[in-house]
Amino acid sequence: MQAQPAPASAHVALDVNNIEVIYDHVILVLKGVSLSVPQGGIVALLGANGAGKSTTLKAISNLLRAERGDVTKGTIEFAGRRIDRLTPNAVVRLGVCQVMEGRHCFAHLSVEENLLAGAFTRGRAKREIAETLERVYAYFPRLKVRRRSLAGYTSGGEQQMTAIGRALMAKPSMILLDEPSMGLAPQIVEEIFEIVRDLNARERVSFLLAEQNTTIALRYASYGYILENGRVVMDGAAAALAANEDVKEFYLGLSSGARKSFRDIKHYRRRKRWLA
Amino acid sequence: MQFFFEVLIGGLLSGVMYSLVALGFVLIYKASGVFNFAQGTMVFFAALTFVGLTEHGLSFWMALPATLVVMVLLGLAIERAVLRPLVNQPQISLFMATIGLSFLLEGLAQIVWGTSVRGLDIGVADEPIGWIADRFGLNISKFDLVAALIAAVLVAALAFFFSRTRIGRALRAVADDHQAALAVGIPLQQIWGIVWAVAGAVALVAGLLWGARNGVQFALTFVALKALPVLMLGGLESVPGAIVGGLIIGASEKLAEVYLGPMVGGGIEGWFPYVLALVVLLFRPEGLFGEKIIRRV
Numbered sequence: 197m198q199a200q201p202a203p204a205s206a207h208v209a210l211d212v213n214n215i216e217v218i219y220d221h222v223i224l225v226l227k228g229v230s231l232s233v234p235q236g237g238i239v240a241l242l243g244a245n246g247a248g249k250s251t252t253l254k255a256i257s258n259l260l261r262a263e264r265g266d267v268t269k270g271t272i273e274f275a276g277r278r279i280d281r282l283t284p285n286a287v288v289r290l291g292v293c294q295v296m297e298g299r300h301c302f303a304h305l306s307v308e309e310n311l312l313a314g315a316f317t318r319g320r321a322k323r324e325i326a327e328t329l330e331r332v333y334a335y336f337p338r339l340k341v342r343r344r345s346l347a348g349y350t351s352g353g354e355q356q357m358t359a360i361g362r363a364l365m366a367k368p369s370m371i372l373l374d375e376p377s378m379g380l381a382p383q384i385v386e387e388i389f390e391i392v393r394d395l396n397a398r399e400r401v402s403f404l405l406a407e408q409n410t411t412i413a414l415r416y417a418s419y420g421y422i423l424e425n426g427r428v429v430m431d432g433a434a435a436a437l438a439a440n441e442d443v444k445e446f447y448l449g450l451s452s453g454a455r456k457s458f459r460d461i462k463h464y465r466r467r468k469r470w471l472a
Numbered sequence: 473m474q475f476f477f478e479v480l481i482g483g484l485l486s487g488v489m490y491s492l493v494a495l496g497f498v499l500i501y502k503a504s505g506v507f508n509f510a511q512g513t514m515v516f517f518a519a520l521t522f523v524g525l526t527e528h529g530l531s532f533w534m535a536l537p538a539t540l541v542v543m544v545l546l547g548l549a550i551e552r553a554v555l556r557p558l559v560n561q562p563q564i565s566l567f568m569a570t571i572g573l574s575f576l577l578e579g580l581a582q583i584v585w586g587t588s589v590r591g592l593d594i595g596v597a598d599e600p601i602g603w604i605a606d607r608f609g610l611n612i613s614k615f616d617l618v619a620a621l622i623a624a625v626l627v628a629a630l631a632f633f634f635s636r637t638r639i640g641r642a643l644r645a646v647a648d649d650h651q652a653a654l655a656v657g658i659p660l661q662q663i664w665g666i667v668w669a670v671a672g673a674v675a676l677v678a679g680l681l682w683g684a685r686n687g688v689q690f691a692l693t694f695v696a697l698k699a700l701p702v703l704m705l706g707g708l709e710s711v712p713g714a715i716v717g718g719l720i721i722g723a724s725e726k727l728a729e730v731y732l733g734p735m736v737g738g739g740i741e742g743w744f745p746y747v748l749a750l751v752v753l754l755f756r757p758e759g760l761f762g763e764k765i766i767r768r769v
């Protein structure tokens with residue numbers, strides 16, 4: 197049987213097909229994850245802490261090697277091309293850039309230097325890089341004000357903006373954004389998601405958005421996947437997910453009581469069989 | 473008073489040469505977090521290769537670029553053969569690897585070029601500069617001054633490289649957070665290769681200057697020991713720290729030798745810098761210029 201069709205007929209930009217990831221040769225973390233992101237789409241990857249969201253994003257950017265992790269099964273395609281054996285550098289060159297969980301700004305570089313470092317893969321094209329820099333400042337005016345401050349001394353929101361701006365400097369067609377809301381005040385989160393929406397609409401950048409904050413992620417995404425324990429347990433249009441009783445109960449915190457796993461629930465098991 | 477200035481200036485000038493050696497350590501530590509125990513041996517290796525080539529009839533200006541090529545290739549080879557396979561291993565393994573490397577290089581250099589002590593002439597005599605002696609009555613060594621100038625130019629060039637160039641920026645980015653650097657497409661290995669090549673070039677300049685002053689022999693590897701207190705004082709990751717640290721160590725060890733030495737029977741030049749460095753460490757564990765650890769908000 198088929199899962200729900202991928203979002204609305206659009207071209208598939210990123211296609212993750214049944215990947216398995218193992219850390220340290222023994223720790224099986226992703227157990228066959230499949231997902232796709234249409235060109236120009238915003239797709240949310242949801243799930244509790246430890247579900248495997250970051251691992252999925254790192255597998256796509258090929259950053260696992262540095263953490264002794266390995267994609268042992270499955271394929272990853274971007275724009276119709278296998279990318280799972282490329283270096284991180286080559287993946288960025290193809291247009292996929294990641295903003296890691298926890299922002300990871302270069303603390304001892306100024307905000308502007310952080311942004312310029314993001315343009316490394318574009319070589320010496322000084323003119324065009326300066327142009328992109330101005331565009332980034334147009335989206336994040338606050339960064340222009342803070343351009344000379346060391347990134348390590350800026351606020352959490354500014355660091356998140358710096359990290360997103362830095363990714364934009366590579367001129368990506370897709371950004372993998374890992375937990376942008378983490379540790380930020382609600383109005384800053386809102387501001388950042390608005391900019392993401394803007395970038396998506398005006399710069400045609402697609403986003404794969406890993407979030408624990410299901411509420412906000414489903415407001416901005418058009419499609420979502422729910423990851424639990426290294427498996428996709430549900431996927432669907434954002435509106436449908438937001439309206440789903442189980443999602444409401446376990447991820448949107450709309451019912452009282454402790455969070456339980458989907459697995460504990462019988463009717464969920466039925467649903468899962470139906471989805472499979 | 474004149475004597476004081478003479479000692480002070482002599483100390484500062486030799487301090488610049490300590491800075492030069494310390495800089496080799498800083499470069500590699502900054503970019504890859506490895507304390508390169510083999511830095512001193514690289515200095516020796518460079519000097520020996522240079523002398524060996526001139527003995528085979530190459531002129532100064534031919535041997536210089538040839539040695540530079542050898543050192544750059546050596547740096548690249550070390551990165552490739554020793555450090556790359558050890559990436560993601562604990563720091564201590566990397567450190568141990570560089571200890572092994574230092575003995576390997578030492579042996580290699582001596583197999584190729586022999587073990588005899590040689591002189592190295594860079595064409596600048598170690599004699600007082602006439603007009604300064606006449607004008608101010610100070611004996612300042614011409615060799616020390618030229619060596620300090622060369623070192624200063626190199627240091628300035630490196631500082632420019634770090635702060636103003638694309639590669640230099642990438643290098644600092646890698647030093648700060650190499651995962652994030654990978655994520656934005658900075659190729660770590662290429663950057664590390666460049667760092668090791670530059671460290672090889674720095675070792676060459678240090679080797680020529682120190683070799684010319686002390687003779688080219690195995691003991692040259694010990695100039696690294698002179699760099700240690702500089703690093704303790706200046707911080708392992710700071711280019712300005714290496715410079716100022718070198719000046720402080722150079723000046724204070726000479727002054728201590730002259731003014732405190734007689735009280736304790738002399739010979740304190742060898743260990744005084746360590747005492748100084750330890751005292752600083754007690755009050756500022758990250759060194760005078762060590763990068764403060766910035767806590768993320």
Ligand SMILES: Nc1ncnc2c1ncn2[C@@H]1O[C@H](COP(=O)(O)OP(=O)(O)O)[C@@H](O)[C@H]1O
Nearest residue numbers: 219223225244245246247248249250251252263
């Ligand atoms: N480098 C690693 N080595 C071993 N296990 C890891 C590593 N990184 C993550 N894990 C494990 O993989 C699982 C998924 O982690 P992660 O992808 O970070 O989840 P999420 O981003 O959804 O919170 C967790 O159980 C975590 O403990």
Ligand SMILES: [Mg+2]
Nearest residue numbers: 249250297375
């Ligand atoms: Mg995560």
